[in-house]
Amino acid sequence: MAEAQGQAKGAAVALGRREDGAMIGIPRRSRYIAHVALILGILIVAFPIYYTFVASTHSLQTILRPPLPLLPGREFFNNYYEALFGGVGRIGGVDVWTLLLNSTIVALGIAIGKIIISLLSAYAIVFFRFPLRMVFFWLIFITLMLPVEVRILPTYKVMVDLNLIDTYTGLIVPLIASATATLLFRQFFLTIPGELVEAARVDGAGPWRFFKDILLPLSRTNIAALFVILFIYGWTQYLWPLLVTNRNDMNTIVIALRKMISFADADTQWHLVMVTCMLAIVPPVLVVVLMQRWFVRGLVETEK
Amino acid sequence: MSPRVTFPHKVLPYLLVAPQLAITGVFFYWPASQAIYQSTLREDPFGLNSAFVGLDNFRRVLSDPNYVNSIQVTAIFTVATALLAMAVALFLAVMVDKVIRGRDFYRTLMIWPYAVAPAIAGMLWLFMFNPSMGTFAYMLRSAGVYWDPLLNGNQAMLLVIVAAAWKQISYNFLFFVAGLQAIPKTLVEAAAIDGAGETKRFWTIIFPLLAPTTFFLLVINTTYAFFDTFGIIHAVTGGGPGKSTETLVYKVYNDGFVNLILGDSAAQSVILMVIVIALTAIQFRYVEKKVHYG
Numbered sequence: 001m002a003e004a005q006g007q008a009k010g011a012a013v014a015l016g017r018r019e020d021g022a023m024i025g026i027p028r029r030s031r032y033i034a035h036v037a038l039i040l041g042i043l044i045v046a047f048p049i050y051y052t053f054v055a056s057t058h059s060l061q062t063i064l065r066p067p068l069p070l071l072p073g074r075e076f077f078n079n080y081y082e083a084l085f086g087g088v089g090r091i092g093g094v095d096v097w098t099l100l101l102n103s104t105i106v107a108l109g110i111a112i113g114k115i116i117i118s119l120l121s122a123y124a125i126v127f128f129r130f131p132l133r134m135v136f137f138w139l140i141f142i143t144l145m146l147p148v149e150v151r152i153l154p155t156y157k158v159m160v161d162l163n164l165i166d167t168y169t170g171l172i173v174p175l176i177a178s179a180t181a182t183l184l185f186r187q188f189f190l191t192i193p194g195e196l197v198e199a200a201r202v203d204g205a206g207p208w209r210f211f212k213d214i215l216l217p218l219s220r221t222n223i224a225a226l227f228v229i230l231f232i233y234g235w236t237q238y239l240w241p242l243l244v245t246n247r248n249d250m251n252t253i254v255i256a257l258r259k260m261i262s263f264a265d266a267d268t269q270w271h272l273v274m275v276t277c278m279l280a281i282v283p284p285v286l287v288v289v290l291m292q293r294w295f296v297r298g299l300v301e302t303e304k
Numbered sequence: 305m306s307p308r309v310t311f312p313h314k315v316l317p318y319l320l321v322a323p324q325l326a327i328t329g330v331f332f333y334w335p336a337s338q339a340i341y342q343s344t345l346r347e348d349p350f351g352l353n354s355a356f357v358g359l360d361n362f363r364r365v366l367s368d369p370n371y372v373n374s375i376q377v378t379a380i381f382t383v384a385t386a387l388l389a390m391a392v393a394l395f396l397a398v399m400v401d402k403v404i405r406g407r408d409f410y411r412t413l414m415i416w417p418y419a420v421a422p423a424i425a426g427m428l429w430l431f432m433f434n435p436s437m438g439t440f441a442y443m444l445r446s447a448g449v450y451w452d453p454l455l456n457g458n459q460a461m462l463l464v465i466v467a468a469a470w471k472q473i474s475y476n477f478l479f480f481v482a483g484l485q486a487i488p489k490t491l492v493e494a495a496a497i498d499g500a501g502e503t504k505r506f507w508t509i510i511f512p513l514l515a516p517t518t519f520f521l522l523v524i525n526t527t528y529a530f531f532d533t534f535g536i537i538h539a540v541t542g543g544g545p546g547k548s549t550e551t552l553v554y555k556v557y558n559d560g561f562v563n564l565i566l567g568d569s570a571a572q573s574v575i576l577m578v579i580v581i582a583l584t585a586i587q588f589r590y591v592e593k594k595v596h597y598g
Contacts, residue, residue, distance in 0.1 A: 025496025025505070026402050034402040041396045042413045045473060048428040049416060051439070055431065066442035117323045124320035129310050136321050143332045145584050149531045149553045150576040153560040153569055154335035154342065162330075177327035197310070207311045236421035238535035239557070254421045258539045261427060270437065277424060284419035289412060296411075299475075300482045 049281060056080075056274035063270045075271065083275040096276060099253040103235055104283070106171050106252055110234035111227050113176035119219070122185035123211060127197065137186075144179040148240055156243050170244045171252075175237065181226055188222050189215070225298020228291045235284045253280040336577070342570035354567075361571035370547060371555070371572070378530065378551045381465060385533070386525035388469035390518070393476030398506065400477075401484045411481070418474035423535030429467040430540050453541070457548025460541045464549055467540065468533045476521050483517030484510070523587045530579070552576060 055063055058073035083096055124130075125137050148155065155174065164170030192215070200210045241252045251259070257280055260273050288295055343361055347354040365371050400410055417425065432440045435452045444451040453459040487510060495505050511518075534553050537543060543550035543558060550558070556576065560569030 024493040025500075026502065030502060031402055031404070034399040035406070037399045038396060038403065038406075038410050041392070041399070042410065045417060045470070046413055048425075048432060048470065049420070051432055052428055064437050066437055067439040117327070121321045121324040124317040127310055128313060128317035128320075130314070130317045133317070136325060139333075140324060140328060143328055145581045146332050146336050146577070147531055147580060149534065149556065150573050150580060151332070151335040151339050152557060152573065153566065154338035155331060156561075157338070158330065158335055173327060174331040177324055177331065182324065201311070207313060207316060210311075232419050236419075236424075236535075238421060238423045238538070242538070243561075254423050254535075257427065258423055261430075261539070274431075277427065280424055281420055284421075285416050288415055288419040292412060292415070296415075296478055300478055 049285075052274055052277050052281070056271065056278050058271060060269060060271045063274070079271050079275050083272045083279070094248045094251065094256070096253070096279060098249055099251060099256045099276075100279060100283075102171075102250060103252040103254070103280070105168055106237065106241070107231050107234035107284075109168065109172035110175050110237075111230035113172060114178065114181050114230050115223055115226055117176060118178075118181035118185050119216075119223075122182050122189055123215065125182075126186055126189040127207070127210075140182050141179050143177065148174075152239070152243065159244050165244055166247045166250045171241055171250075172234075175234070175240060181230070184222065184226065185219065188219060192218065221294065222298070224291065224294040228287055228295040229298055231287055232284050339570050339573040339577070342566060343574045345570075346567050357567070361567045362575070365568050365571045365575070368568075370550075373547055374550050374552050374555045377461075377547070377549060381461065381468075381533075381549070381551055382526055382529040384465045385468045385472070385529040386522060388465065389472035389525055390476050390521055392469070393473045394480050394514075394518075396473075397477050397480030397484055398510070400481060411478075414477050415474045417471050420471060421535060422468070422471055422533055423539040425471040426464065426467045426536035426540040429463055429470070433463055455545055457545055460545055460549050464533070464536055464540055468529060468536050471536075472525060472528055476525070479517055479521055480514070483514050487513045520587075523583060527580075527583055530583075552579075 051068070054070065054072050055068060056079055057076040058068065059075050062068070062073060121136075121140065125133060159165055159170055159174070162170075164173075196214065197210065200214060205213070235252075236254065237252070238254060241255050242258075245251055245255065248256070248259075253276065257273070257276055260276065261268070344356060344358060345354040346357040346360065396414065400407055403410075420428070430438075432438045433444075433451070433453060435441045435445075435454060441451050450456075451459060453463045491513075492505055492509055495509055500508070530551075531553055533551070534557065537549055537551060537554050538557075541549045543554050552572065553576065556569055556572045559565045559572065
């Protein structure tokens with residue numbers, strides 16, 4: 001045994017293992033190659049966003065005469081000021097702030113709404129016994145198989161009948177029911193030991209007390225992870241806002257952008273389109289990057 | 305495991321599940337049942353009368369050359385997007401697994417596209433490859449390539465595939481990194497000591513052990529390419545030029561909302577529903593399997 005270990009150690013030394021935790025069999029040269037490949041990979045992955053940023057700092061004339069310079073231009077303040085505060089960057093008479101506000105309301109509404117109703121229904125299904133419990137569980141579960149795309153027209157008709165076109169309710173509520181969040185919370189609740197519930201009950205805590213003082217604090221990490229995923233989900237919605245908004249002042253920024261470029265002609269203010277594009281990209285990217293730890297954990301663990 | 309300790313309440317649990325069930329009923333089950341019902345009806349052009357026609361709508365839809373074209377488009381688009389997004393992500397994940405320093409730095413930069421809306425991802429690539437102002441379109445033309453995705457169907461397809469795959473790289477990357485970390489290092493090192501080179505170790509040890517992750521991602525990427533890429537196609541090509549990028553989901557939208565052929569659109573919805581059910585079933589069979597091995 002000791003001999004075998006000695007041999008392995010010898011082999012490791014022979015293969016160039018170092019004391020810094022590097023793996024056996026990966027020579028320093030191939031680590032350098034890996035770094036080079038990764039830097040190239042990042043250049044490709046990040047380039048479209050960088051390109052848009054560069055374009056947003058140039059004048060309209062520069063953009064229309066390709067190739068675009070690789071470095072940001074001098075129009076950064078002019079363009080961003082004009083898009084944010086000038087009258088020219090308006091899309092169908094709506095300023096960028098309204099669009100950003102709409103997107104924020106929709107993304108937050110979907111994220112928070114989904115978390116609340118999923119917490120409640122998962123709580124009921126795990127911590128209570130009542131007739132039809134499993135029927136309800138399956139009713140929720142099957143919605144996994146009914147994305148908006150397969151029921152576009154009839155859902156639109158429901159929205160018209162309920163007068164929900166061009167309302168925040170219409171943009172948010174139909175998207176907050178989904179099985180994934182409920183399933184995630186159910187899975188997590190099932191790992192909570194029954195002794196904890198028993199102890200709470202012996203101490204005289206009712207269901208509300210248990211939920212508020214024990215379950216919620218325990219679910220903090222899961223809620224944070226889910227919040228990031230759902231915020232991105234809400235911010236990047238496309239088909240749904242396209243269907244349920246007609247008025248320009250109810251558009252999300254993604255839909256408004258698409259309208260800006262679809263009327264593309266000689267008069268399109270491309271430099272302002274690029275600024276708007278950056279404004280639509282930056283908030284969700286910030287959320288993902290700043291909350292990276294929870295986001296990655298939530299994504300990989302829930303396999304959403 | 306002992307039976308779960310629960311709270312003895314009769315009414316409360318119903319109140320707790322009520323919000324979710326109400327929303328699910330109004331916005332999921334009712335419309336879905338309407339889609340199935342409408343798929344068996346035929347409306348006259350003015351929408352005044354409708355008659356029960358059984359499976360006629362399905363027969364017509366499935367024998368429509370445009371629909372067959374749309375199936376082909378979807379197949380090519382889905383396979384190409386999934387393979388490209390997964391291959392690039394796997395390569396980058398394997399590279400990250402080799403380095404010691406800078407992992408977090410690389411990961412932070414790699415997850416950006418996840419936060420970009422599919423429609424905007426499409427627009428970004430369109431800006432770069434737009435024949436009139438895109439820098440890369442300019443470079444391609446200077447190199448003698450006749451590049452115009454707004455007129456050439458194959459080039460349009462290439463553009464939407466690249467944009468769709470680009471957006472999905474982050475997601476696949478995170479899962480492959482997690483999958484690679486779960487592979488026991490001792491196994492790989494043992495092979496190294498036995499003299500297997502890096503390439504050989506990858507194909508004989510790492511890749512087979514990654515199979516569960518790869519399969520899971522294959523299902524997820526297929527679903528993504530099927531449903532979540534509507535924004536990319538709507539924003540970049542609008543299904544065109546001709547019908548060269550009209551996927552199944554885009555066609556449901558187009559027939560229902562633009563051309564107002566309700567019966568056909570409903571029949572297409574029902575066909576899509578069957579596809580989603582199949583994909584979900586595969587996904588859950590796999591999840592069970594993974595739990596078994598895990």
